[in-house]
Amino acid sequence: MGFLTLQSLSKVFGDFTAVRDVDLSVAQGEFVSLLGPSGCGKTTTLQMIAGLVEPTRGTITLDGRDITREKPSRRGLGIVFQSYALFPHMTVAENVAFGLEMRKVARPERDRRVKEMLGLVHLASFAERYPRQLSGGQRQRVAIARALVIQPPVLLLDEPLSNLDAKLREEMQFELRRIQRSVGTTTIMVTHDQAEALSISDRVVVMEQGRMTQIDAPYRLYERPATAFISSFVGKMNRIDAVWRGGRAEAAGLGLPSEAASLPDGASIGVAVRPEKILLGAAGQGLFDGTVTSRFFLGSYWLFNVETPVGNVVVSLPNQGAEPVAEGALVSLGWPPESASIVAAAAGAAA
Numbered sequence: 229m230g231f232l233t234l235q236s237l238s239k240v241f242g243d244f245t246a247v248r249d250v251d252l253s254v255a256q257g258e259f260v261s262l263l264g265p266s267g268c269g270k271t272t273t274l275q276m277i278a279g280l281v282e283p284t285r286g287t288i289t290l291d292g293r294d295i296t297r298e299k300p301s302r303r304g305l306g307i308v309f310q311s312y313a314l315f316p317h318m319t320v321a322e323n324v325a326f327g328l329e330m331r332k333v334a335r336p337e338r339d340r341r342v343k344e345m346l347g348l349v350h351l352a353s354f355a356e357r358y359p360r361q362l363s364g365g366q367r368q369r370v371a372i373a374r375a376l377v378i379q380p381p382v383l384l385l386d387e388p389l390s391n392l393d394a395k396l397r398e399e400m401q402f403e404l405r406r407i408q409r410s411v412g413t414t415t416i417m418v419t420h421d422q423a424e425a426l427s428i429s430d431r432v433v434v435m436e437q438g439r440m441t442q443i444d445a446p447y448r449l450y451e452r453p454a455t456a457f458i459s460s461f462v463g464k465m466n467r468i469d470a471v472w473r474g475g476r477a478e479a480a481g482l483g484l485p486s487e488a489a490s491l492p493d494g495a496s497i498g499v500a501v502r503p504e505k506i507l508l509g510a511a512g513q514g515l516f517d518g519t520v521t522s523r524f525f526l527g528s529y530w531l532f533n534v535e536t537p538v539g540n541v542v543v544s545l546p547n548q549g550a551e552p553v554a555e556g557a558l559v560s561l562g563w564p565p566e567s568a569s570i571v572a573a574a575a576g577a578a579a
């Protein structure tokens with residue numbers, strides 16, 4: 229059994245099931261993200277763990293103790309929401325000290341822990357400032373310090389970085405991971421940003437319509453998405469409509485290399501290949517040819533749209549410091565079988 233365990237956890241609002249039979253076991257010190265589109269039930273799940281929403285069914289255990297019906301204050305978890313909710317009339321140090329004061333921690337111990345926490349989030353020299361004198365990223369670090377200073381068994385984060393601009397957000401992702409590693413607090417984070425979930429977490433839980441549909445390490449999730457939804461939601465993915473015939477995938481009369489599958493002849497499928505797994509070559513040298521219709525420079529890599537007999541295929545190439553193929557060029561495309569997985573056909577795809 230894990231440190232934090234959810235068993236058949238469900239929440240029904242009226243006749244709408246927001247969370248359905250969620251089973252999850254989180255190890256001590258683990259960083260787990262709940263990832264999914266708006267309305268899939270991530271926040272409701274987190275709030276049930278926090279004790280802010282009462283489960284309709286199921287149980288939550290923390291370190292072997294059943295906390296399903298326990299008051300939020302008794303659970304003693306650290307919580308950080310997307311709005312920083314710092315006390316505006318208190319300094320940074322006072323904000324961080326607040327939870328310790330509530331717990332009647334003696335002054336010297338309190339001061340020591342506040343100082344240590346501010347050091348950890350790199351805000352030691354900001355102790356006497358007020359929240360209005362801080363940037364968004366600094367405020368969010370205060371919120372994290374305030375949640376962690378009470379040494380909670382579990383830290384719950386609900387979209388903690390979503391109010392930050394793109395660059396700061398990326399920096400804070402590294403920061404968050406660094407802070408979490410150094411204190412070792414078991415952490416559950418809700419996010420709808422797949423890049424964020426992949427970059428910080430030990431494991432990612434994907435939720436779709438109230439259910440958990442895959443629980444895996446980021447790398448596994450990316451390489452082996454369990455559902456068609458995950459393959460399109462996590463990273464960029466080409467999905468070529470095809471038919472399974474004679475033990476292989478066929479599209480536009482061409483055989484497409486893919487992993488093996490046991491499917492009936494004539495089954496409609498999708499062949500899923502990541503843009504970076506596609507090999508771009510000179511015309512006539514690959515599986516099929518296509519024309520580059522557009523290309524985009526994205527700093528560390530290039531992205532190409534290639535019009536082919538099997539539809540538009542997106543290809544990415546690392547930036548090697550030289551100009552790659554131009555728009556309008558005729559190129560060949562190919563990939564090794566192990567790079568392509570078979571996924572369910574897109575709704576409405578022709579057989």
Ligand SMILES: Nc1ncnc2c1ncn2[C@@H]1O[C@H](COP(=O)(O)OP(=O)(O)OP(=O)(O)O)[C@@H](O)[C@H]1O
Nearest residue numbers: 241244246264265266267268269270271272273420
């Ligand atoms: N108090 C409530 N009463 C009725 N329905 C609710 C209530 N709270 C949430 N829901 C519904 O439950 C579903 C899941 O909501 P939840 O907030 O968990 O989604 P989410 O995945 O966190 O989405 P978002 O990323 O938009 O916050 C939604 O359809 C929402 O409308």
